[in-house]
Amino acid sequence: MFLSVFCFGQDSLKTIVAEPGDGILSLLRKQGVDPYEVFDEFVLLNNDNLRDSVHLIEGRTYIMPAVKLDTVAIVDSLQIQSKEIKELESVSYDxxxxxxxxxxxxxxxxxxxxxxxxxxxxxxxxxxxxxxxxxxxxxxxxxxxxxxxxxxxxxxxxxxxxxxxxxxxxxxxxxxxxxxxxxxxxxxxxxxxxxxxxxxxxxxxxxxxxxxxxxxxxxxxxxxxxxxxxxxxxxxxxxxxxxxxxxxxxxxxxxxxxxxxxxxxxxxxxxxxxxxxxxxxxxxxxxxxxxxxxxxxxxxxxxxxxxxxxxxxxxxxxxxxxxxxxxxxxxxx
CATH class of the missing domain: 3.40.630.40 (Zn-dependent exopeptidases)
Known part of the structure; x- marks a missing residue:
């Protein structure tokens, strides 16, 4: 199974500030995003801005994954810079x-x-x-x-x-x-x-x-x-x-x-x-x-x-x- 991955310039991506009590799942839900669909992408985007690799820091600004149609957009730091468009493979494990x-x-x-x-x-x-x-x-x-x-x-x-x-x-x-x-x-x-x-x-x-x-x-x-x-x-x-x-x-x-x-x-x-x-x-x-x-x-x-x-x-x-x-x-x- 393949997911189309669309990469955009950093200034075109939505950002959100973590509020007291926010976790990644709750933050994504508040933005109307299925957290399980984009959790990994969120971590990839914000890896250097997370405590313990997965915890939000109150008051910090985080980049939201972009979702286009039925596909998940994954943007990493290199892709943000180059605005490349590529396709990543996603494998399903029940x-x-x-x-x-x-x-x-x-x-x-x-x-x-x-x-x-x-x-x-x-x-x-x-x-x-x-x-x-x-x-x-x-x-x-x-x-x-x-x-x-x-x-x-x-x-x-x-x-x-x-x-x-x-x-x-x-x-x-x-x-x-x-x-x-x-x-x-x-x-x-x-x-x-x-x-x-x-x-x-x-x-x-x-x-x-x-x-x-x-x-x-x-x-x-x-x-x-x-x-x-x-x-x-x-x-x-x-x-x-x-x-x-x-x-x-x-x-x-x-x-x-x-x-x-x-x-x-x-x-x-x-x-x-x-x-x-x-x-x-x-x-x-x-x-x-x-x-x-x-x-x-x-x-x-x-x-x-x-x-x-x-x-x-x-x-x-x-x-x-x-x-x-x-x-x-x-x-x-």
Whole structure:
């Protein structure tokens, strides 16, 4: 599927000032635009003027994507200058849900790469549990949503992506409270076992079989979890790797470096304490064959960490930051 992309001079595009309480979705809705159709284009247009890569800054002026007939206009900084007219390919993936299914090509920076994405728990096991706004929240739902958002980012840069744990009907969700269900399956519609060892073994076998079938290609694995600690323990995002994997260490280090830079830029008064370290005792770290990183997003029981997890804008920022770390890792080859 192709979208015609019309690019105009910057002074011909509509601008809007962010008001208190505005988010990208609400700002676009107030302008009478379907936010899900133009969200990515808005971020591309205003990337240098967003906090945490996805949050509006009150009082700042933002460029609105132009919509012509039934097509979406994408304008990036180079196109604004040159007033080029070009056509971008948009590929539809049902797994992301109706509102987020279209993936628009941003670059080919990851062309030729393969990424396996595993979100923690799922099926009969919801993983770590917490309470937010009086309602139960589960690790597997939030890890899965971040994983889908990460998959979409990687696909937009030309990567081939295998989503190992899948939910047939969730898609990317823009809610704070993600409804808990148990219908997740493993890659190619395999039932997820209740037994923990059997469940982990199933994931290892799926990833290792795919790794073998894609032998000779650039392959990496990213596993996403949400931790559970005491309610009073606020933690940052942590990254683990196999102690003997040079490539896995570099992947974890590259994403960690990206997070450090983001915190320094967007939260200069707050130090970042997340680390990257070897954790070969973890089953998936020890048993899987691709170079990999295992990510702990935060403490699902801590009120500050919950904001990082439940806010859909924050989940999008996490996915975007991880993808930027992936790009840093790959392009440093």
């Amino acid at each position: 797994i992301f849900g109706e509102k987020h299914k279209n993936v628009i090509e941003k670059s080919e920076r990851l062309k030729g790469t393969i990424y396996y994405l595993v979100s923690g728990h799922g099926g009969p096991d919801p993983g770590a549990m917490g309470i937010y706004a009086g309602k139960a929240i589960a690790e597997d739902e939030y890890a899965y949503d971040i994983t889908l958002r990460l998959a979409k980012e990687l696909l937009s840069h030309g990567a081939k992506v295998y989503i190992i744990i899948q939910d047939p009907n969730d898609g990317i969700r823009d809610d704070f409270i993600l409804e808990i269900d148990h219908d997740e399956v493993a890659y190619l519609d395999k039932t997820i076992p209740l037994n923990q060892v059997a469940r982990l073994k199933q994931r290892v076998e799926i990833v290792n079989d795919l790794y073998k079938s894609n032998k000779g290609n650039y392959q990496r694995l990213i596993v996403t979890h949400v931790d559970s600690r005491s309610e009073g323990q606020n933690i940052d995002v942590f990254f683990y790797h196999h102690e003997h994997s040079k490539n896995g260490k570099r992947l974890a280090q590259s994403i960690h470096k990206t997070f450090e830079a983001k915190y320094k830029k967007y939260q200069p008064n707050r130090s970042y304490s997340g680390t990257f370290e070897d954790r070969t005792s973890l089953y998936l770290v020890k048993k899987t064959h691709p170079a990999m990183t295992f990510i702990e997003i935060g403490n699902i029981r801590n009120a500050k960490d919950q904001v990082r997890i439940v806010d859909p804008d924050n989940r999008q920022a996490l996915a975007k930051w991880i993808s930027e770390g992936v790009l840093l890792d790959y392009e440093g080859e």
